[in-house]
Amino acid sequence: MTDRTSPSVDPHGQTAQVFAADDFRVVSGVNRGEGPERADLLEPGDIYELRDGGTPLRMRLVQTGDGTRVAEGSGIGQSGDRLDLLAALVFLAAHGERVEVLLLGHASGAYLLPLSPLARRTGYTLVGIDETPKDARLTDLICVSLSRGTLITLPSGLQQPIEALRPGDRVLTRDHGPQPIAWIGQAALRAVGAFAPVVIGAGVLGNARDLIVSQHHRIFLYQRARRSGIRTAEVLVQAKHLIDGEQIFLREGGMVEYFSLAFDRHEIIYAEGIPCESLLVSEATVARLPPDLAQAVRDRFPGLRQDQHFGTEAGREVLDSLRDALIRPSLT
Secondary structure: OEEOOOOOOOOOOEEEEEEEHHHEEEEEOOOOOOOOOOHHHOOOOOEEEEOOOOOOEEEEEEEEOOEEEEOOOOOOOOOOOEEEEEEEEEEEEOOOOEEEEEEEEEOOEEEEEEOOOOOEOOOEEEEEEEOOOOOOOOOOOOOOOEEOOOEEEOOOOOEEEHHHOOOOOEEEEOOOEEEEOOEEEEEEEEOOHHHOOEEEOOOOOOOOOOEEEOOOOEEEEEOOOOOOOOOOOEEEEEHHHHOOOOOEEEOOOOEEEEEEEEOOOOOEEEEOOEEEEOOOOEHHHHOOOOHHHHHHHHHHOOOOEOOOOOOEEEOHHHHHHHHHHHOHHHHO
16 A cells, blocks of 8 residues: 555554454364364354453554564564464354454464454354465555545535545535545555455445445445434444445455545545545554555654544444435435
8 A cells, every 4th residue: 555645664563453363262163162273274164252251462563575573562472573364264243244354373373363343252153264365464454445436526516536636635525514635545455355345336325336445434324313222313334234245245356446535534525425434543543554654644643533423333233223214215
C-alpha cells in the first residue's frame, strides 16, 4: 500500500491482538481438546471455542526485507524474532458469520490473529484451510477501503473516480458538508481470503452501479423507526455482514486495488451514492495498516484520537433482526 503524501516506514512496528493457539480448542470433532497448532493436522468440520481462561496477547510486528519480525515492545518474544504465516483459516460462527483467522508461527509456539473478533462461548466450525499464503504480508490488514473506479460524490453533486482524487480535494460529507481530504492511501492485493472484496450489486441500496468495498468497510444505514436495543436511528454495518450470496456477495480471485480516504474527522461520505465511512484514525485502526503507511498517518494525525461517528455499530445478529427495516426499503 502506498501513501499519496509522504511515504515512510514505521520503525516501531504495529500492534495486533493474538491468542495462543491452545486457547482456541476443538469442542466437537476429530481433534477434540486440541488447538490449531499445525495446519497439516486440521480437520474441516471441527468446532472450536475460545476457552474462558484465554486472554488476548499483545504482539508487535514489523515488516522487514526478509519477512515479518517481532518488533520492540511486544508482549510475545524478543525484538527481531521471526514470525511465519503458517495458514489462513476460515471459520463459520454459530450465527453464520464468516471469520478469518491467521495462524502464526513463532519460536515460542503457534498464535492466532483473528481478522474479526472472536467471542467466548461461541462455536466456530472450521470450513477452510489455506496453507499457501506464506508470501502475504502480515501487516497488509486493511480496515476501510474502496476499490478503484468507485465514484465519490463531490460538493457540486458531481461524482469522481476515487483514484482521481488528491489530498486537499473537497468531498461531500453527510454531517459537515464539503470537507478536504487529509490523506489517501492505496494498495493492490490478491483478492482472496480477508482481502476479497464485497460487491454490493447495483440497485440494492439505491446505487446505480456496483459498489466494491473491503470486508470491514462500514456502510451507513438509516432506520426509519428506531428499534429496541439500538440507541440511534443511524446504524454502521460492516460490508461483510450484508452478504446474502445473491445481491451482495464476496468476489474472490485475481487482484483488487483498494483506496482509503481520511479526513480531519471520521466522516460519512458517498460512494456510488451509498453513505459509508471514511478511515477512522485511531490506534486500533492504524495498527492494522501496512508499516509504510502507519507512521505517515501518525504524523498527519497526532494523537490518533478521532471520535467514531455517532451511528450505532451493528453486527450480523443485530442486522438480521433489522434486515426488513434497513435493507428492503432501500431497494425501492
